[in-house]
Amino acid sequence: xxxxxxxxxxxxxxxxxxxxxxxxxxxxxxxxxxxxxxxxxxxxxxxxxxxxxxxxxxxxxxxxxxxxxxxxxxxxxxxxxxxxxxxxxxxxxxxxxxxxxxxxxxxxxxxxxxxxxxxxxxxxxxxxxxxxxxxxxxxxxxxxxxxxxxxxxxxxxxxxxxxxxxxxxxxxxxxxxxxxxxxxxxxxxxxxxxxxxxxxxxxxxxxxxxxxxxxxxxxxxxxxxxxxxxxxxxxxxxxxxxxxxxxxxxxxxxxxxxxxxxxxxxxxxxxxxxxxxxxxxxxxxxxxxxxxxxxxxxxxxxxxxxxxxxxxxxxxxxxx
Numbered sequence: 001x002x003x004x005x006x007x008x009x010x011x012x013x014x015x016x017x018x019x020x021x022x023x024x025x026x027x028x029x030x031x032x033x034x035x036x037x038x039x040x041x042x043x044x045x046x047x048x049x050x051x052x053x054x055x056x057x058x059x060x061x062x063x064x065x066x067x068x069x070x071x072x073x074x075x076x077x078x079x080x081x082x083x084x085x086x087x088x089x090x091x092x093x094x095x096x097x098x099x100x101x102x103x104x105x106x107x108x109x110x111x112x113x114x115x116x117x118x119x120x121x122x123x124x125x126x127x128x129x130x131x132x133x134x135x136x137x138x139x140x141x142x143x144x145x146x147x148x149x150x151x152x153x154x155x156x157x158x159x160x161x162x163x164x165x166x167x168x169x170x171x172x173x174x175x176x177x178x179x180x181x182x183x184x185x186x187x188x189x190x191x192x193x194x195x196x197x198x199x200x201x202x203x204x205x206x207x208x209x210x211x212x213x214x215x216x217x218x219x220x221x222x223x224x225x226x227x228x229x230x231x232x233x234x235x236x237x238x239x240x241x242x243x244x245x246x247x248x249x250x251x252x253x254x255x256x257x258x259x260x261x262x263x264x265x266x267x268x269x270x271x272x273x274x275x276x277x278x279x280x281x282x283x284x285x286x287x288x289x290x291x292x293x294x295x296x297x298x299x300x301x302x303x304x305x306x307x308x309x310x311x312x313x314x315x316x317x318x319x320x
Contacts, residue, residue: 001232002026004064004106006052006097007071008045009036011179012112012165012221015172016068018042019225030059031071040175053093056100066108066232067101069094072142075181076116079138090141091148098152109149110231113162115244115283117143125217125286128164128242135278150240159235166217166246166285168224170306176221176313185216186307189257190314193266200268202253204275209282213253217246217284220300220309230294241293246285247301259303263311 003020007013008029013036020027027045030052041047048059052071060067072090073079079086094111101109116139117132134140146162153160169186171177177187191197205212227245235241251259254270261268290296300306 001065002063003028003232004059004067005029005045006067006069007031007036007112009033009038009040009047010070011177012168012224013068013070014040014042014175015221016070016225016228017045018172018175019222019229020068021045023229028059028064030055035180037178053096056097057103060100060104060106063104064106066110067097067106068110068112068228068232069097070112072112074138075183076136076138077183079136079141083137086137086141091144094145095148098148101158102152102156107159107237108232108235109158109160110228110235111145111149111160111162113146113164113242114139114142115164115166115246115285117146117164120278120280121283124282125246125248125284126244127286128244128289146242153238153240157238158240159237160240161231161235162240162242163224163227163231164242164244165224166219166244166283168221169218170220170222170300170309171313172222172225172309174313174316176310178317185253185256186218186260186310187314189260189268190264190307190311192268193260193264193311194314198269200257200270201273202257202270203273203279205272207275207281209252211252211254214279215250215252215282215284217248217250218303218306219246219298220306223298223300227290227294227296230296234294243290243294244285244287245290246287247298248285248287249301250282250284251303255303256307259307260311263304263307
């Protein structure tokens, strides 16, 4: 298939683009490089540097079999401080993309959604029928896009899938996580081992969990990419499917820090800080629906494997 990957110069987008190329698809990456990196685009993919908001119609006019939409603003704190960036940059841009797909008859869409659409869960593991009550504009913007996609699918026959990620981690060879503003636990902890930070922070050690620290579900980015290929293959015209993607088990902050110590051989000092407002104690996905409908099962669920891949990528980025 000929596929457009929006945000394909970013972390998750670039790994997915690499997997799509390896599977034999013709891939075009569209990215404005505002947060992505030119060298993260697979060499076998054609790269279009442009703003999705203004370029979607022109690019899709070429004719595509599908779109994988990763381009988005994704910083929770920033979304609270500057919500207009998220409603305009995420929602308005996605509506423009949907309109361009409709205009040019692009039949398939896989959307990069998020567990942030659920907010603070009532039950764990979280299923797709859990209440969606996002606690920040980032999660709310993604949920709004999910609603829009569903209406386009029903009205216009679009074959669409939203994949709600939990904590994506790890790396795929030379494709990995490098954000200008890093907020994710594993790369932050690894920055201590690489000398970029003095210590790691643990936000609260009095949570109702086995070791008192928050528990999160980590999914390897390769497993995530595999789910996107399956979503493309199983998409049904006129239907909008929503699936959670996680490992189905959780690791605490202390377990992550200890895994990073084991992998790097660095002591990694970790200081306990006050709890952050709005942090749930436990976030773990039920991926039973994706398993049943797509035949998807994560394979790289071992925490040491996830951290080892992330560390190998981080070492490759360090100045010599």
